[in-house]
Amino acid sequence: MSKQPKTPYIIRQAAKEDAAQLSEVRLQIDGETEFMDRERGEAFLSKADFEQIIEKDNNQDTNLFLVAEAEGKVIGFARCAGNSLKRTSHKVDFGICVLKAHWGQGIGKCLLQEAIEWSDENNIKKIALQVIETNHQAIKLYKRHGFQVEGRLRFDKWLSDNNYYDTLLMGRITKVSNNNT
Template identity: 30%
Template sequence: MRIRRIDICDARLFWDVQKQLDTETKFMMLEPDERRFDFSRTIGQISRFDFLIGAEDAGKLVGYLSAKRGKARRIRNTAYLVVGILEAYQHQGIGTQLFEWLDDWAKDKGIKRLELTVMVNNYAAIALYHKQGFVIEGVRQEAMYVDGKYIDEFYMSKIYPSVSPDETVSN
């Protein structure tokens, strides 16, 4: 198992892990039939992330963490995260490793705030986020519609020690 950056050469591998996550869990955004492979679209998606890493096992991506910074000056010190780890690879420390890489990147780039949303019934993810220093800021009521019912989401964040906006000019 190794953690590494994902780039446009990994478009098919990245799409494959996203598609498998859509199929095996109800905690990701898309339903199993919503994701269609489009090579140029996947490359575009990869290139728009400010930070994208994956966990690789035997040439296959088994998890990933992406971060996208705000583009406007007022929110360029904030990054929104998406994390997914295949079921068979959960509870093996992969999430912790992904977040260690993220912390290094965030500190290097002068990020002040990381944020994410998580369904309130995704107990394993919530435990991982708490372990990584995230706190619940609020509830997005009835934010997702899954299996015929509405599910609330927690809005969570991690705030780094004081960072001046002038320190966030690097990309």
């Protein structure tokens, strides 16, 4: 099998104008892989839903919404979602997805690196994520970028092969001084 040529792409902050494409891309990705939590059409987010998310993220210091764009089309995205609660304002939850046609081109890696750089620049101490145990490429990528497995949710996902799979809880902690470490 020959490797697909690398598509030139850019990583940038999401804009309201991306909302319609984001809705379509998310729907497509949910149908392309069982690595996501949803099946195609479940928990559907419309253009209006994405417009609200993008507006909120662009106006909140603890959130980041990135898109990967190639030839004017969104081909993937990543999001860091934090909050302003004092006890948890130091961390964000991270999620990422890339259209299957563009896997293996380093897009996920670039989205992750941008999110890490942003978190380091914005005094975020921890990035947390969840990944299904069968997504070996993603797990390797996360580990190469300083993430560690912090836990396991057993029998967390039921997939089309009628088997249950575990979800790994992973986190990347920035070097901090802490009286408890």
